[in-house]
Amino acid sequence: MIKSVRTMIVLTVLSGALAGCGSSGTPHSGTAALPAPSGSATDTAAPSQAPGTEPPAPARGPKGLTPVFERRADSAPGAGPQGSRDAGGSAGKVVALTFDADMTADQGPRAAEGERFDNPALIATLRRIKVPSTVFMTGRWAQEYPAQARSIGNDPLFEIANHSFSHYAFSTPCYGLPTVAEADMRSDVERAFTAIRGTGARNVVPYFRFPGGCYDDVALKALAPTGVTAVQWDVVSGDAFATDADAVAEQVLDGVRPGSLVVMHCTRSAAPVTEEALRRIVPELRERGYRFVKVSELMRG
Numbered sequence: 001m002i003k004s005v006r007t008m009i010v011l012t013v014l015s016g017a018l019a020g021c022g023s024s025g026t027p028h029s030g031t032a033a034l035p036a037p038s039g040s041a042t043d044t045a046a047p048s049q050a051p052g053t054e055p056p057a058p059a060r061g062p063k064g065l066t067p068v069f070e071r072r073a074d075s076a077p078g079a080g081p082q083g084s085r086d087a088g089g090s091a092g093k094v095v096a097l098t099f100d101a102d103m104t105a106d107q108g109p110r111a112a113e114g115e116r117f118d119n120p121a122l123i124a125t126l127r128r129i130k131v132p133s134t135v136f137m138t139g140r141w142a143q144e145y146p147a148q149a150r151s152i153g154n155d156p157l158f159e160i161a162n163h164s165f166s167h168y169a170f171s172t173p174c175y176g177l178p179t180v181a182e183a184d185m186r187s188d189v190e191r192a193f194t195a196i197r198g199t200g201a202r203n204v205v206p207y208f209r210f211p212g213g214c215y216d217d218v219a220l221k222a223l224a225p226t227g228v229t230a231v232q233w234d235v236v237s238g239d240a241f242a243t244d245a246d247a248v249a250e251q252v253l254d255g256v257r258p259g260s261l262v263v264m265h266c267t268r269s270a271a272p273v274t275e276e277a278l279r280r281i282v283p284e285l286r287e288r289g290y291r292f293v294k295v296s297e298l299m300r301g
Helices: 110-114 120-128 139-144 144-153 182-197 217-226 245-255 275-286 295-300
Strands: 007-012 033-035 062-064 067-068 095-100 133-136 158-162 204-208 261-264
Touching: 062 182, 095 275, 095 295, 110 139, 120 144, 120 182, 120 245, 133 139, 133 144, 139 144, 139 182, 144 158, 144 182, 158 182, 158 295, 182 204, 182 217, 245 261, 245 275, 261 275
Parallel strands: 007 067, 095 133, 095 261, 133 158, 158 204
Antiparallel strands: 033 062
16 A cells, blocks of 8 residues: 655656657746646557657646656756756766556457567666666556566666556547546556565555556546656657667657656567667767666656
8 A cells, every 4th residue: 555645746848859749839848837738758558559649738737736857848958857966967967768568457368369568678688788777567567477577676777667557548538548537546556556566576666657648637636645756758769669770769869868767668569679779779878978877866866
């Protein structure tokens, strides 16, 4: 049972990294309020989702919630999260790579027929090149691959965060995903934590990523009792349904700034070129002086 009663949100910032992805309008900025998009960036959702598509820029959301990470849309290149003690300096050249391990509650038959929602090669590469990372895992993924979830969750290189149990949307529309009823939102998140910890994973952190990045005021209020910190991103990798690893790498490399948080995927069938792209992304960012951190370290800033 999750006892904390705080809710914080990591703001989505639709910056230059999303140019050409179908986003319209000008990103909102500021620190007093949250955006409340009905969808915010490419996530592994349904096979019919067009790769790289983006909804309109987010509208302003409810006041009174505490943002813990934001790069202002009007900040200069190289600016990191507001409040970061090292932002903009050489010591502040950190980046968090995050990987969504997506699997919906009703994809068991597809897994039984051989579709792979895991990506062991990606995890092996992260280990080989020693990249600390945060895996946002659905409870259903943990149930399908318990040995992998336990291995990831007991490796100090990684931490596991919550990506819901079923990978259903918490607001609609959201890339055609089924929607979690308001009354079930809290239990869905808590059920995911139970499934993940039930594998024996120990490095489980109280962060949550909305499936598809889709949320609204109702969802935020429903999850307040869980105490999770909702984590979005400022760099979209574009790896969902991509077939060109170089294009994915270029999108990440073009978008990363000190303090960036990148969304990628650990789902082989829906993001088949992520591991290949990573083998280019990591050395090039290290050559630029970047250091890789987990989300928890980025938060401590």
